């Protein structure tokens with residue numbers, strides 16, 4: 001194992017920030033996997049999961065069992081880690097710009113399509129090498145083109161540079177109150193069925209473009225674009241499987257979950273040939289993929305207190321009462337429901353709600369009217 005400390009742009013006189021990066025295995029010896037946790041800095045289940053996964057990786061590395069390269073950034077957002085208001089961590093949005101830490105990653109698709117125009121061959125492996133070399137070059141060029149950078153942009157580029165040439169990009173997040181679920185490109189499906197089954201995902205949401213360039217899409221989308229433009233003339237695999245794994249809710253920080261989740265990620269790496277050893281039989285999948293455009297975001301019909309009647313993870317019917325919002329001044333009690341049947345896979349973690357505020361999400365099997373463009377919850 002090799003540990004590096006990458007100094008980030010100093011945000012101000014008298015301050016400094018850094019990323020810890022640990023590398024297992026050998027670069028170029030096989031496939032590369034990249035893991036990070038807490039890009040939304042108040043989402044800690046991924047941090048404890050990586051803590052346990054790294055114990056397994058260290059042991060495997062010492063035995064010489066790692067047959068690829070595994071890069072781990074155990075906490076990806078030192079900026080967000082220091083944001084606190086009213087005794088609460090504020091980790092989803094940067095307080096200076098208001099931007100979501102998991103949006104606005106570079107879209108290298110158009111640039112890489114142009115860069116490899118005359119260089120592709122009839123050999124798929126060769127094409128992957130050529131494309132990855134260009135992606136590495138383009139991301140550092142893009143960093144230079146955006147100078148001078150803010151500390152937030154510097155963080156985004158630094159993380160993107162670490163992940164840009166990985167075969168597997170695993171961004172570990174969590175929801176507020178939720179069962180295990182994941183987001184992934186529809187072009188990585190059904191390839192990622194084994195990941196979904198192995199981690200016990202109860203809701204696997206697929207979309208090509210979910211809006212505003214979240215981290216994972218920065219690594220899957222260039223391959224989608226390349227295959228769309230050149231796929232009928234040259235062999236180009238969907239070489240990067242990039243996903244956002246939502247490790248339940250933000251309070252689900254327990255060894256019991258994290259040890260199991262780490263073990264499942266380790267088995268996935270074994271199944272994909274990055275670590276020697278038998279992962280055992282694949283568990284039966286708990287869900288099939290459903291479209292992100294089939295998610296109904298249920299919003300509060302009025303301000304007040306939300307009282308849920310359905311737990312996160314339950315299967316619900318369209319029109320079923322999922323709970324109500326109570327205005328204790330007027331006595332107005334307004335029930336809410338979803339437009340679709342499906343799994344209620346996300347509930348807000350607070351109970352004091354504003355009109356139009358987010359309440360919960362239900363993942364249905366079919367695209368819903370009006371669900372296009374911005375498919376994720378917030379910018």
Ligand SMILES: [Zn+2]
Pocket residue numbers: 040043102173174
């Ligand atoms: Zn998140």
